[in-house]
Amino acid sequence: MPFPGRRLVADHTLAVLAVGLVGCGLLAGGLFVVDAGAAAPDPVAFEDTRSVGFASEVSQEIDDDRQIPRAQVFYSQYQYVIGYYGIETAIAAIDDPTRQQQFGYPVATYVTAYDDTGIELDDGTIRTDGYPQWVDADEAVFVAGSGASTPAGPAVVPFADRAAADAFAADYGGTVVGWDALADRPVETDDAAVVREGVDDKRAAADARVDADRPLLDRPVQAELSPGDSVDAAIAAAPNGSAIRLAPGRYEGPIDVDHSITLRGPGATIEGNGTGSVVEVSAADVGIVGLTVTGVGNQTRDEDAVTGDEWDANIELGYGHGDAAIAAVGAPGIHVADVTVPSTPANGVLLRDSPEAVVRNLSVTGTPVWNDGFMGVMAMRSSVVVEDSTFQAGRDGIYLHRSPETVIRNNTFRDNRYGVHLMHTSDAVIADSRFANQEFGGITIMTDPARNAIVGNVVTNTSNGIATSGSYSYIADNIAVDSRVGITTTAVGSLYEHNVVRNNTYGMRTGSVLATSRVWKNDYVDNEYHAGASAGPLRVWAHDGHGNYWQGAYGSATDGHYDRAYVPTDSVDGQLHRSAARRTVAESPVKQGLRALRGAAPGLRSGSVIDPYPQTEPQNPDRLRLSERVVDDGLDALPTNTTMTPTADPPASRSEGQP
Amino acid sequence: MTGALAQFKALVGRELRTVARTRVYALLAVGLAGLVVALVAGGGGGQTGYLPAVVDLLLPLELVVPLAAVAVGYRSVVDDLERGELAVLETYDVSPWVYVLAVYVGRAALLAAVLTASLLVSGLVIALASAPDTTVYATHSGVDSPILWGRFLVLTVLFGLVMEALVVLLSVAARSVRAAVVLATGGVLLAAAGGDALIVVGLADGWLAESNLLSALAATPNSAYRGVVFETVIGVAAAGESGYAAPLPSVLGLFGWLVGSLAAATLLLSRRHL
Numbered sequence: 020m021p022f023p024g025r026r027l028v029a030d031h032t033l034a035v036l037a038v039g040l041v042g043c044g045l046l047a048g049g050l051f052v053v054d055a056g057a058a059a060p061d062p063v064a065f066e067d068t069r070s071v072g073f074a075s076e077v078s079q080e081i082d083d084d085r086q087i088p089r090a091q092v093f094y095s096q097y098q099y100v101i102g103y104y105g106i107e108t109a110i111a112a113i114d115d116p117t118r119q120q121q122f123g124y125p126v127a128t129y130v131t132a133y134d135d136t137g138i139e140l141d142d143g144t145i146r147t148d149g150y151p152q153w154v155d156a157d158e159a160v161f162v163a164g165s166g167a168s169t170p171a172g173p174a175v176v177p178f179a180d181r182a183a184a185d186a187f188a189a190d191y192g193g194t195v196v197g198w199d200a201l202a203d204r205p206v207e208t209d210d211a212a213v214v215r216e217g218v219d220d221k222r223a224a225a226d227a228r229v230d231a232d233r234p235l236l237d238r239p240v241q242a243e244l245s246p247g248d249s250v251d252a253a254i255a256a257a258p259n260g261s262a263i264r265l266a267p268g269r270y271e272g273p274i275d276v277d278h279s280i281t282l283r284g285p286g287a288t289i290e291g292n293g294t295g296s297v298v299e300v301s302a303a304d305v306g307i308v309g310l311t312v313t314g315v316g317n318q319t320r321d322e323d324a325v326t327g328d329e330w331d332a333n334i335e336l337g338y339g340h341g342d343a344a345i346a347a348v349g350a351p352g353i354h355v356a357d358v359t360v361p362s363t364p365a366n367g368v369l370l371r372d373s374p375e376a377v378v379r380n381l382s383v384t385g386t387p388v389w390n391d392g393f394m395g396v397m398a399m400r401s402s403v404v405v406e407d408s409t410f411q412a413g414r415d416g417i418y419l420h421r422s423p424e425t426v427i428r429n430n431t432f433r434d435n436r437y438g439v440h441l442m443h444t445s446d447a448v449i450a451d452s453r454f455a456n457q458e459f460g461g462i463t464i465m466t467d468p469a470r471n472a473i474v475g476n477v478v479t480n481t482s483n484g485i486a487t488s489g490s491y492s493y494i495a496d497n498i499a500v501d502s503r504v505g506i507t508t509t510a511v512g513s514l515y516e517h518n519v520v521r522n523n524t525y526g527m528r529t530g531s532v533l534a535t536s537r538v539w540k541n542d543y544v545d546n547e548y549h550a551g552a553s554a555g556p557l558r559v560w561a562h563d564g565h566g567n568y569w570q571g572a573y574g575s576a577t578d579g580h581y582d583r584a585y586v587p588t589d590s591v592d593g594q595l596h597r598s599a600a601r602r603t604v605a606e607s608p609v610k611q612g613l614r615a616l617r618g619a620a621p622g623l624r625s626g627s628v629i630d631p632y633p634q635t636e637p638q639n640p641d642r643l644r645l646s647e648r649v650v651d652d653g654l655d656a657l658p659t660n661t662t663m664t665p666t667a668d669p670p671a672s673r674s675e676g677q678p
Numbered sequence: 679m680t681g682a683l684a685q686f687k688a689l690v691g692r693e694l695r696t697v698a699r700t701r702v703y704a705l706l707a708v709g710l711a712g713l714v715v716a717l718v719a720g721g722g723g724g725q726t727g728y729l730p731a732v733v734d735l736l737l738p739l740e741l742v743v744p745l746a747a748v749a750v751g752y753r754s755v756v757d758d759l760e761r762g763e764l765a766v767l768e769t770y771d772v773s774p775w776v777y778v779l780a781v782y783v784g785r786a787a788l789l790a791a792v793l794t795a796s797l798l799v800s801g802l803v804i805a806l807a808s809a810p811d812t813t814v815y816a817t818h819s820g821v822d823s824p825i826l827w828g829r830f831l832v833l834t835v836l837f838g839l840v841m842e843a844l845v846v847l848l849s850v851a852a853r854s855v856r857a858a859v860v861l862a863t864g865g866v867l868l869a870a871a872g873g874d875a876l877i878v879v880g881l882a883d884g885w886l887a888e889s890n891l892l893s894a895l896a897a898t899p900n901s902a903y904r905g906v907v908f909e910t911v912i913g914v915a916a917a918g919e920s921g922y923a924a925p926l927p928s929v930l931g932l933f934g935w936l937v938g939s940l941a942a943a944t945l946l947l948s949r950r951h952l
Contacts (some may be wrong), residue, residue, distance in 0.1 A: 046828075047832040047836075050825055050828040050829045050832055051829060051832075051910060051925075053825055060818045063816035064816070067815060067816035068815060068816055069815045093818050093820070094820060095820050095821040095914075095915050095916070096729070096820045096821060096822075096915040096916070097820055098726070098727075098810050098817045098818060098819065098820060099810070099815045099816070099817055100815065100816040100817065100818060119916075123820065123821070123915050123916055124916065126818075126820065126821065532815065554810075608741070609717075609738060611737075612737035612738040612741070613717065613720065613721045613734050613737075613738065615737050616733045616734075616736060616737065616912075617733065617734075619733050619912055619915075620729055620730060620733060620912065620915040620916070622820065622915075623723075623726055623727050623729050623730045623820060623822055623915065624722065624723060624726055624730045625722075625725060625726045625810075626722075626725075627722070
């Protein structure tokens with residue numbers, strides 16, 4: 020019994036076919052006539068964009084977003100809307116060829132137009148009554164070179180209407196240009212390459228800062244104390260610019276250094292009474308050299324502390340008022356050297372509003388359980404050089420809050436919660452230090468600062484070896500082994516190069532949906548997963564035809580790299596170094612067909628990493644050998660620290676004359 | 679002419695009934711749709727959108743579509759020959775072109791339906807499953823859109839129709855079912871890979887110049903298909919990226935293969951049988 024429908028179709032085959040064919044043909048043709056380019060999406064609220072442009076501590080200072088001309092860009096192959104503080108930032112990003120490769124071209128760009136906002140400049144800062152409106156950048160006009168500025172420097176101000184722009188230019192100067200003309204102007208940004216170039220300068224600046232303290236260490240000795248003498252009385256009697264020598268033995272604390280003198284050991288111990296800070300410093304250019312400090316109080320915050328009404332008042336209350344072996348408050352230029360804090364339930368050295376500080380050869384030991392202790396060095400609004408020091412079993416080895424231009428180098432950290440912990444701190448250098456067994460993190464940068472450099476450090480057996488954040492940072496020459504995550508690439512617009520990650524659960528792990536960093540010339544060996552990817556697009560980890568060395572990558576090679584792209588986040592590729600059988604799967608035509616074009620439209624893919632130019636040879640052979648020894652023997656495998664030099668002991672006799 | 683029309687109608691109906699009777703084609707349809715959906719899911723592209731899924735599917739489909747064409751059509755004519763139906767039809771004075779076209783339309787309709795259904799189902803999967811990794815930030819779809827998926831579908835079906843025409847030609851050429859399998863597989867492989875291989879050799883030896891490359895790509899079914907997908911689907915995501923293929927010559931090239939194969943089949947059939 021034939022199915023009636025079938026008969027119907029059979030009877031009218033021709034008509035059905037004809038109608039069907041014509042319909043399909045029209046539809047099919049129509050698909051190619053329609054413009055597949057995305058219709059320009061409407062602007063979104065700026066706070067919903069992934070915004071870039073300012074370090075967090077700078078944007079915290081801005082009390083009103085209206086002060087900053089902004090842009091938001093919808094890219095053709097990138098699903099997140101990117102917001103830019105500063106029109107200049109947007110232009111630099113759109114021009115960047117790497118970004119074009121990752122994100123495609125801008126489908127729509129909107130800028131904040133200041134027409135009818137009652138815009139005025141208050142010493143360069145933009146003040147408005149109304150709210151600027153989003154307008155299409157192509158239709159906007161811009162006033163460049165007026166007096167308008169933001170924390171990032173001079174600012175271009177957008178308007179929707181030419182007349183409004185002319186009026187603004189008449190009042191405040193500058194020239195009126197269109198978007199295309201603006202985009203053609205060269206823009207300079209402080210990108211990661213600039214940070215790389217600046218590392219040596221910062222090292223030299225740190226050297227200079229340490230050297231500048233030489234006179235402070237050579238101060239004439241005014242008094243020589245014996246154990247039991249009153250240190251406070253001697254301080255009261257000592258003139259500015261003099262030194263007090265403490266003979267080996269015990270001295271009663273707490274003491275209060277309220278003018279510019281130097282206290283020196285070696286061998287002397289200041290004993291606190293178990294409450295409060297032991298050595299309190301409240302004057303500029305004080306030297307504390309060769310002392311041991313005990314009996315520190317156990318308060319990590321002060322209920323009675325009074326802070327200003329700045330945005331970080333609560334942070335100051337939480338971290339800035341604890342007890343310390345040495346507490347310097349409003350004491351710029353303090354120099355702490357050869358000091359030992361054998362045990363503290365609170366801070367070792369606390370620096371609050373004490374910039375230009377130097378801490379050398381300090382040794383701080385916390386508590387048996389880190390939760391009971393606090394910071395080895397707590398620096399708040401105090402740029403500091405910390406070098407040749409040791410931090411053990413505290414909460415954080417070094418905690419920084421708003422302490423830019425800090426240099427931390429050649430220190431050793433063991434068994435802390437965090438080794439180095441940066442909050443709202445930009446332009447810092449963390450170099451040549453060693454970290455073992457940190458519970459949470461070796462070097463941990465939080466709160467989106469900018470232009471930090473992490474160079475030449477070794478981290479082992481830690482949860483997050485090096486965790487970055489913010490933008491325009493330089494992470495290079497580090498070794499991360501035996502950790503859960505070796506290095507995170509959360510800092511955007513940054514440069515990750517010449518690092519070795521070995522024997523970690525994840526060698527590197529992405530942490531930002533913005534794929535604007537350069538990751539190349541790193542070595543990935545013996546990791547469970549060489550790389551992991553969190554939310555965000557496919558990241559291309561190579562630059563200028565040069566990728567990274569991935570143990571397990573294979574293929575035919577030209578010019579030092581394999582022709583076959585390597586996908587460390589792929590379930591097959593990513594395990595090639597651990598399983599020969601995966602190689603068989605990798606060679607299957609289905610797998611090859613699937614992966615062949617993977618690099619196309621990376622912005623529209625998600626959660627993975629590809630290296631189109633995997634290198635055939637390790638990029639950092641010496642560092643790779645060293646990393647193997649660290650895996651075997653821990654930090655003890657590292658060469659003995661030869662750069663550590665105890666602060667010179669000046670002549671014991673009183674110097675001739677006053678300086 | 680009405681006689682030819684009536685014959686064509688009857689023959690197409692016969693093909694469709696054959697197709698409907700052959701249960702294994704249902705299996706083929708399910709298998710193909712399953713494979714396409716699996717590739718979309720396994721490749722990872724489908725998690726974020728249509729365009730990345732096209733990137734994942736393009737190369738596998740270049741292999742799968744010709745194979746499916748062979749499966750659908752390799753016995754179409756040779757079966758009639760072996761069972762003597764061709765001889766019967768001869769007595770009805772069916773002209774070769776009517777017969778070839780009817781067989782082709784019947785088989786091509788099946789292949790087109792299977793491919794369309796597979797890609798529509800996967801398109802639906804993508805529409806339902808693709809989402810941004812995080813909703814912390816505002817998102818948009820960029821240039822990705824169902825239109826691109828539609829283009830991919832149309833081009834893939836067109837590629838399938840070309841391959842089916844080729845398979846019908848080879849089925850005419852075969853004198854036994856056993857020969858038909860070999861002939862269809864070999865012939866399709868030759869057309870699918872041979873043209874590309876020739877282009878690769880030409881570029882390596884230097885006799886194929888850049889100025890002729892687009893024409894050569896348009897003249898090769900696989901390259902024409904791949905090139906137009908690059909040009910009208912994948913290249914859309916990048917600004918000013920074009921020149922992967924000459925779309926119109928490529929589409930004309932594909933139609934050329936389609937019409938040429940059917941014409942050759944008609945010619946061959948008229949010489950031999952009808």
